[in-house]
Amino acid sequence: MDYLGNHMLAEFHECDSDVLNNSGKLEQIMTEAAKLAGATVVSTHFHSYSPTGQSGVVVIQESHFAIHTWPEYNYAAVDLFTCSAKMDFEKAYDYLIDTLGAGKHSFSIVPRGYIKTAMAGTNEEME
């Protein structure tokens, strides 16, 4: 199956609420996580909610890496969209578990952009 991108959706529960509500710290963590995954950071955009919660998007050369936090529930949602097969999401994931202090965590990968022509190309090679 040929897809143009991969979208990793990660759930982090039982996190440190102080970290989840610290915009500067989250920006450092997400930037470092992007680098660990092998991404090239283009720009970072972090936003604080009132009274609590943070949103952050790291625009990377390979697409995007985002976090949204609910400190009151010790929960953070992270997603990494990448068009590169070389990205090492697991390194970023392990780093996020440590730095967010996540007691429970999981992730799933959603392939994006199924291209029939790519499949046709594969079939031709098989003939």
Next chain:
Amino acid sequence: MDYLGNHMLAEFHECDSDVLNNSGKLEQIMTEAAKLAGATVVSTHFHSYSPTGQSGVVVIQESHFAIHTWPEYNYAAVDLFTCSAKMDFEKAYDYLIDTLGAGKHSFSIVPRGYIKTAMAGTNEEME
């Protein structure tokens, strides 16, 4: 089931490649789509790839709205993460079908951040 957010993942195939490679046009489209969904736009960040393709993230008060395009495959991947139950993703989706000129399209919704305490609250009310 109680979740903190919803993550809509949309696939747009057979799109107009000129639109998919026009960063300024995509920024206008994504900003308008966010407004149609009922989102409050905080900032927009668009990035062009060489030789082709665009990435754009609209940071919204309710989380994020992103697009990644492959003009050479007439494909765009869009995702909308929202912590608001009031967002009308279908309005944005219909608008994107029209403006991207998508011949084929689909979307799925991934609930994010299942919170047991919220369920516990519901159970208490039922007692």
